Amino acid sequence: MAPEASPHPARILVVGGGGRENALAWALTRSHGVEGVWVAPGNGGTEALPGCQPLAIAETDADALVDACHHHQIELVVVGPEAPLATGLADQLRAAGLSVFGPGADGARLEASKRWAKALMQEAGVPTAGYWWAGSEEQALAVLESEGRPLVVKADGLAAGKGVTVAETMDEARAAIGEIFAGRFGAEASLVLEERTEGPEVSVFALSDGRDLVLLPPAQDHKRIGEGDTGPNTGGMGAYAPAPLLDAEGLEQVRCQVLEPTLAALRRRGIDYRGVIYAGLMLTAEGPSVIEFNCRFGDPECETLMPLLGPELASVLLACARGQLAAGPRLSIAPLCSACVIAAAEGYPAAVRQGDAIHSTLQPNEHLQLFHAGSSRDSEGVCRTSGGRVLALVAQADDFDTAFARAYAGLEQVHFAGMTYRRDIGHQVRSR
Ligand code: AMP
Ligand code: GLY
Secondary structure, three states: OOOOOOOOOOEEEEEEOOHHHHHHHHHHHOOOOOOEEEEEEOOOOHHHOOOEEEOOOOOOOHHHHHHHHHHOOOOEEEEOOHHHHHOOHHHHHHHOOOOEEOOOHHHHHHHHOHHHHHHHHHHHOOOEOOEEEEOOHHHHHHHHHHHOOOOEEEEOOOOOOOOEEEOOOHHHHHHHHHHHHHHHOOOOOOEEEEOOOOOOEEEEEEEEEOOOEEEOOOEEEOOEEEOOOEEEEOOOOEEEEOOOOOOHHHHHHHHHHHHHHHHHHHHHOOOOOEEEEEEEEEEEOOEEEEEEEEOOOOOOHHHHHHHHEOOOHHHHHHHHHHOOHHHOOOOOEOOOEEEEEEEEOOOOOOOOOOOOEOEEOOOOEOOEEEEEOOEEEOOOOOEEEOOOEEEEEEEEEOOHHHHHHHHHHHHOOEEOOOOEOOOOOOOOOOOO
16 A cells, blocks of 8 residues: 655745745745745745745746756645746646646636636626627727726736726726737737726635635735825735625635635636635625636735744645645634735836845744845845835734734834835724
């Protein structure tokens, strides 16, 4: 008889180089039975996380990642970003015999194609705004004119959060359609037009083994660059969890109306989805409505949520990767409030200044974490800014006021030239 596989992965590889991957790696080092975590490529902050080591391998270099997994005797690979998932990295790693947390290219279409995701939701009866698909500018304009009101315009494909226009006027909608077909999205560009829905937004993450689901506490992101939720959209300037917008009953409703039917529809298509299903939801007067699905953890929601998760995390992700969630341990979740504030580079989300030295006197503790996102080390080992979102300060407490006070106090202990952040993250749940 073959020996029984250990339920605890001792050696883990996290693929990706952002704040999300550092937070995942940090949380996994705290899990039962974990001896080491490698992060490829990681960033300037990776080696400062106890138990974590960066590996200079690009997230798209499947062959080098497979070799590194064999060399380091990796038992679990966790793929962070959507781009390598969409091009089949998880499939390539699985073909090499590795246990992988992250969907194959088939499941990643949930994020990579809005058209495909909308069709799947419609088939599954998942609440989402009505939509039209258009493969040419003429077709899109014809839908718009016949509807006679500004619809939401979404490029069909991975657009790094930059493919959506919530048009206020017909002219704005026409311009957004024109831009999608103007070349930036390639010769095969297509789009989805959507009915506009109203309500607060919240993100729900479900860990899946293809059959069963474990839901994490709901999180709320802050997408706009400016205080008071003004200015251009960003990847996310801060977050908090659990978002009181969705209580236990609301979360159950999301499980029953959104996540379970979606997973069932994936299975009907022959897709064995082993990874995170990220549901971006709008809480409308009629109930939750899916704005988008992603095939990865949100960033900065991931940084916010990881400190709340218990030491079973590595075993739970391994159980997902093996399709054995029901047999895995129960994931414990700390009953705390978690607050995350992003320190971005000057100019973000447009062109940013880079190369500034990052100074920190912060001592992380049980309830205060510093995760690097857009940073790298120079040849002298000095950590410098190298991206738009540079650092994530995360803190936990029994209440949100204290959690945010800790996160903002932590921010005063880090500095780089041009550091930019919002002072009102969590304004929805902080007393003023
Ligand atoms: P997405 O890139 O799909 O997350 O969309 C970016 C943002 O556009 C969302 O966070 C929403 O604020 C907004 N949005 C997307 N779809 C709709 C919709 N159907 N109605 C209103 N706002 C939307
Ligand atoms: N924070 C939003 C995202 O990760 O898409």
